[in-house]
Amino acid sequence: MRASRLVSLLLLLQNRGRMSATRLAAELGVTPRTVYRDVEALAAAGVPIYAEHGPDGGYELIDGYRTRLTGLTADEAESLFLTGMQGPAAELGLGAQVAAAELKLMAALPTPYRDASIRIRERFHLDAPGWYREPDTVPHLVAAAEALWQDRRIEIRYRRWSPEPAEVTRRLRPLGLVLKAGVWYLVAQGKGDPRTYRVASIKSLKPLPDTFARPPGFDLAEFWRTHVDRYERADAAGEAVVRLSPAGLAALPEVLGPRATRQARATLREPGPDGWCEATVPLENLPHAAAGLLRLGPEARVVAPPELVAHMAATIAEMAALYT
Known part of the structure; x- marks a missing residue:
């Protein structure tokens, strides 16, 4: 102190x-x-x-004396002001600390560095949540962060959605918190391997009196990368074959996302005389796939599987009936 x-x-x-x-x-x-x-x-x-x-x-x-942050270059000093996201920090209960740390950092920087850092703050703003969605309500985030910091076990009541919606009680060892596209996830270990829990789905959280030792060699960033990769692979139950116009192919990243776009471009067939080409995209389930492909409008036509073709045709017929 x-x-x-x-x-x-x-x-x-x-x-x-x-x-x-x-x-x-x-x-x-x-x-x-x-x-x-x-x-x-x-x-x-x-x-x-x-x-x-x-x-x-x-x-x-004495004139001319300044303490400096050892080894900190101008570019490094400027980049530090891009890392302080006050919204997430406030959700963790650290808003005041982050603000105080930035003030101290600003005070410690030589004048040229300080001026450049002010320019960074005036010109860049980081906004973590995705478009068209309200931020999650996370009333138990601070308690989870405190338990995580203290290596303290917790008991949570959690609303899970698969294999079927239900509230379950779990005793966990919190290992990390991750902010992904504006959504907080708790990485914690129960009886088996570490798993992820959406913090907004935690209905109650109680710190337990006992502490625990973190698993040796556990790397939060590496665990999260592996989890995301495994989740995305498991999310696709199959594949769909789609014919795309040049405009449809160009719209894929915005409509179906980067993963489907990568697969489509990797499986792209030669275009026909009309400029349309055939490609394969990941198929999660019929309603989800149909909803995405319908956003391409007349720039895409599903070829397979037959059940998706039938689902698309039925949906389009129902939509057309609304306007006749």
């Missing part, structure tokens, strides 16, 4: 210049007597700090 306060005192003097013990004490939330002791400690450590007496006096650093 005192080490952090000494750094803050040093940064205040560096950023604002001469300050009285009373002002320093107010900024740091301590008494002037504590400031006197801290100044003595900094001076003993070799920091060139001196006191100016009189009505306008106070503590000041």
